[in-house]
Amino acid sequence: MKKVTAVVRPEKLEPLKDALFAAQVSGMTISQAHGCGSQHGWKEYYRGTEVMLNMVPKVRFEIVVDDERVDELVEVICQTARTGEVGDGKVFIAPVEEVVRIRTGERGDAAV
Numbered sequence: 001m002k003k004v005t006a007v008v009r010p011e012k013l014e015p016l017k018d019a020l021f022a023a024q025v026s027g028m029t030i031s032q033a034h035g036c037g038s039q040h041g042w043k044e045y046y047r048g049t050e051v052m053l054n055m056v057p058k059v060r061f062e063i064v065v066d067d068e069r070v071d072e073l074v075e076v077i078c079q080t081a082r083t084g085e086v087g088d089g090k091v092f093i094a095p096v097e098e099v100v101r102i103r104t105g106e107r108g109d110a111a112v
Contacts, residue, residue, distance in 0.1 A: 001096040001112065002070050006061040007033060008081040008089040013059045019080040020063070023073060026112065029062040037090070058089065064096055064112050 008016060013030070020028060034055040044051055065073060074091050082088055101111035 005092040
């Protein structure tokens, strides 16, 4: 199993959620995030003083899937979240050692 974490633009929340459900993802965790990458934020003026805002709002999707589905879902994420501009986000893929369903105690694939 793998954990696929995608950090994308906030306006891609609904389109990406719909695309993942259409790809028959059984569940996902979505959370708000703030961060910066190559964008390095932007400058604004507050009470006449220049302020560097370098924490850009993002949305983080976390999905645990079978190894065979990783490439398919990464493609869905990239196609849906891509605008072609700086700040489209990143996808991180990490191994998952074990999953336990709290309610039933099921483990492994059955718990996902």
